[in-house]
Amino acid sequence: MGKWAIAVHGGAGIDPNLPVERQEQAKQLLTRCLNLGVAALRSNVSAIDVVELVVRELETDPLFNSGRGSALTENGTVEMEASIMDGTKRRCGAVSGITTVKNPISLARLVMDKSPHSYLAFSGAEEFARKQGVETVDNDYFVTEDNVGMLKLAKEANSILFDYRVPLIGCAGAAVNDSPLQMNGLPISIYAPETVGCVVVDREGRCAAGTSTGGLMNKMMGRIGDSPLIGAGTYASELCGVSCTGEGEAIIRSTLARDVSAVMEYKGVGLQEAVDYVIKHRLDEGFAGLIAVSNKGEVVCGFNSNGMFRGCATEDGFMEVAMWE
Amino acid sequence: MVGWAIALHGGAGDIPIDLPDERRIPRETALRNCLDLGVSALKSGKHPLDVTELVVRELENHPDFNAGKGSVLTAQGTVEMEASIMDGKTKRCGAVSGLTTVVNPISVARLVMEKTPHIYLGFDGAEAFARAHGVETVESSHFITPENIARLKQAKEFNRVQLDYTAPTPKLPEVSGDSQIGTVGCVAVDSAGNLASATSTGGYVNKMVGRIGDTPVIGAGTYANHLCAVSATGKGEYIIRATVAREVAALMEYKGLSLTEAAAYAVEQSGPRGCCGLVAVSANGEVAMPYNTTGMFRACATEDGYTEIAIWPKN
Numbered sequence: 001m002g003k004w005a006i007a008v009h010g011g012a013g014i015d016p017n018l019p020v021e022r023q024e025q026a027k028q029l030l031t032r033c034l035n036l037g038v039a040a041l042r043s044n045v046s047a048i049d050v051v052e053l054v055v056r057e058l059e060t061d062p063l064f065n066s067g068r069g070s071a072l073t074e075n076g077t078v079e080m081e082a083s084i085m086d087g088t089k090r091r092c093g094a095v096s097g098i099t100t101v102k103n104p105i106s107l108a109r110l111v112m113d114k115s116p117h118s119y120l121a122f123s124g125a126e127e128f129a130r131k132q133g134v135e136t137v138d139n140d141y142f143v144t145e146d147n148v149g150m151l152k153l154a155k156e157a158n159s160i161l162f163d164y165r166v167p168l169i170g171c172a173g174a175a176v177n178d179s180p181l182q183m184n185g186l187p188i189s190i191y192a193p194e195t196v197g198c199v200v201v202d203r204e205g206r207c208a209a210g211t212s213t214g215g216l217m218n219k220m221m222g223r224i225g226d227s228p229l230i231g232a233g234t235y236a237s238e239l240c241g242v243s244c245t246g247e248g249e250a251i252i253r254s255t256l257a258r259d260v261s262a263v264m265e266y267k268g269v270g271l272q273e274a275v276d277y278v279i280k281h282r283l284d285e286g287f288a289g290l291i292a293v294s295n296k297g298e299v300v301c302g303f304n305s306n307g308m309f310r311g312c313a314t315e316d317g318f319m320e321v322a323m324w325e
Numbered sequence: 326m327v328g329w330a331i332a333l334h335g336g337a338g339d340i341p342i343d344l345p346d347e348r349r350i351p352r353e354t355a356l357r358n359c360l361d362l363g364v365s366a367l368k369s370g371k372h373p374l375d376v377t378e379l380v381v382r383e384l385e386n387h388p389d390f391n392a393g394k395g396s397v398l399t400a401q402g403t404v405e406m407e408a409s410i411m412d413g414k415t416k417r418c419g420a421v422s423g424l425t426t427v428v429n430p431i432s433v434a435r436l437v438m439e440k441t442p443h444i445y446l447g448f449d450g451a452e453a454f455a456r457a458h459g460v461e462t463v464e465s466s467h468f469i470t471p472e473n474i475a476r477l478k479q480a481k482e483f484n485r486v487q488l489d490y491t492a493p494t495p496k497l498p499e500v501s502g503d504s505q506i507g508t509v510g511c512v513a514v515d516s517a518g519n520l521a522s523a524t525s526t527g528g529y530v531n532k533m534v535g536r537i538g539d540t541p542v543i544g545a546g547t548y549a550n551h552l553c554a555v556s557a558t559g560k561g562e563y564i565i566r567a568t569v570a571r572e573v574a575a576l577m578e579y580k581g582l583s584l585t586e587a588a589a590y591a592v593e594q595s596g597p598r599g600c601c602g603l604v605a606v607s608a609n610g611e612v613a614m615p616y617n618t619t620g621m622f623r624a625c626a627t628e629d630g631y632t633e634i635a636i637w638p639k640n
Contacts, residue, residue, distance in 0.1 A: 090566040096447060096537070117536045118562045122423060122448040124535015222450015223443045224422075231544040231568040249444050253416040255544040255571045262572075266579035284416075 003297035003315035010309035011194035012246040012289030030311040047208035055105040058196035065194035070214020078142040081228040087207035087236035094228040097122035154218040197243030207241035226251035231258035250286020275302040328628025333511040335622030337602030373513035373521035384509035391507040396527020413520030413549035420541035423448035426462040480531035510556030522554040539564035544571035559601030588613035
């Protein structure tokens with residue numbers, strides 16, 4: 001019997017001037033989700049089930065950019081996407097363009113388990129959701145006041161904004177001056193992806209991974225990012241489970257999640273070395289982060305961005321929630 | 326300085342050896358024409374991105390392949406097309422899904438790559454983008470062929486998803502993985518080592534509306550980096566989970582395998598027999614076209630004079 005391990009994330013790339021209350025809220029949410037996963041693992045829930053239940057919790061909470069609290073499209077609506085992968089047989093499921101399903105990660109799971117396909121999107125995915133009887137709500141359920149404000153700022157700046165919740169009082173103008181750091185060509189105060197994810201290895205050594213997001217603030221209708229793409233935002237194999245976050249285009253180009261596993265498989269290195277390698281050598285000029293577990297019960301986080309909201313725990317009793325280096 | 330090379334495919338699947346002439350010859354001719362087009366373009370110094378796009382456009386326009394005109398139909402009798410393109414040197418890429426009126430999906434994928442800060446657009450958003458850029462659109466009926474209406478009917482009768490080619494002689498559903506002519510693709514390298522890959526498809530016969538396959542998923546159906554360019558075809562669900570196109574490059578990069586070895590291995594480990602094939606070129610001007618299905622419509626040529634146009638194994 002092996003040992004379990006779990007990691008969660010709430011996005012890579014954090015404004016160094018992030019207000020303290022938000023830092024606190026983030027840490028509390030990550031802690032809560034981690035504890036949820038740990039409790040499940042202690043009662044021998046399988047890796048894939050733990051991933052789903054933890055990501056559901058992250059989606060339901062409006063803090064990060066997934067489910068409720070998702071970033072808004074250029075039209076002020078929400079289009080969510082998610083993917084989940086079970087390392088054991090490399091089964092996977094993904095969805096994009098979700099507008100009424102409360103928990104996209106669960107829909108992705110249903111695609112994996114209950115459909116003959118791996119990836120469903122837009123009206124087809126919504127139709128499938130109805131047939132499966134999953135919980136649906138109006139699109140405005142997902143829209144928060146904070147994000148409506150952010151979208152307005154983004155449009156004024158006439159640029160794509162990644163999801164970031166600066167309190168409206170501290171406007172983007174001031175923040176821009178304070179933060180010379182950039183991600184995707186924008187000051188970090190107005191860019192932070194806050195995609196969520198979870199990776200788990202259970203006592204049987206089974207790895208699983210899941211990622212969920214609302215995508216980029218002010219994104220074009222129909223824009224799909226890395227989160228629902230197997231091999232980019234999410235990957236799991238017999239050896240490991242990986243979930244990524246950050247500049248979506250960079251993650252796709254570098255097939256980041258898949259590469260962690262490929263490096264382990266083909267170079268025969270361990271998880272830490274594989275994660276270090278891909279972060280250092282695969283991202284070129286892109287900024288991103290990832291969380292990963294191995295079938296040996298290890299857990300590793302890696303990022304080249306300015307911080308990453310993350311938490312991890314192992315059966316040995318190690319537990320940590322962090323944001324910075 | 327190495328030579329140029331190009332390879333293209335019109336789909337891997339259970340293509341029956343007794344394929345009648347009237348179905349085989351038009352496809353072979355199309356492969357030959359597309360190869361000639363691609364070779365001329367390379368000889369006149371066109372960049373592999375341009376070469377692969379123009380070859381795939383030609384294949385999309387041909388009604389006998391499952392892309393553009395001739396795309397297989399969804400469960401609702403409609404067409405939903407997807408495509409992707411990738412540049413090896415920069416790893417820039419573009420992808421589209423859920424197109425219903427655009428004559429050449431591969432060109433929209435290219436526009437996404439070049440004209441937006443994004444990589445992938447789908448469905449209504451992709452259609453709107455295409456219109457905003459003035460690409461050629463037509464009535465959806467343009468894409469629908471009588472052959473594909475018949476295939477859909479057959480699939481519904483069998484009440485299952487199938488790949489888009491079924492032999493005329495009835496087969497037991499569980500025996501045939503279902504032959505397919507599905508998906509088209511092209512990979513090319515020029516003498517400067519620039520690489521590109523492009524893939525386009527209508528997907529699976531009787532697929533659920535909104536189903537996305539491997540073709541637009543970078544790393545699954547399409548991939549290119551400084552070492553090689555790959556375009557895959559077959560059962561999309563297997564190709565996605567095995568990240569087949571990326572696999573070829575990863576094996577070369579991390580395990581030091583040659584193109585031929587890496588391509589063969591990637592196909593082998595992608596899933597059970599009958600699930601996929603691919604075409605690939607390397608920065609050194611080599612070509613590989615492995616498949617684990619009965620056959621794959623394919624063609625390739627290299628600067629040193631090698632040419633091949635084939636459907637089944639060579640003997």
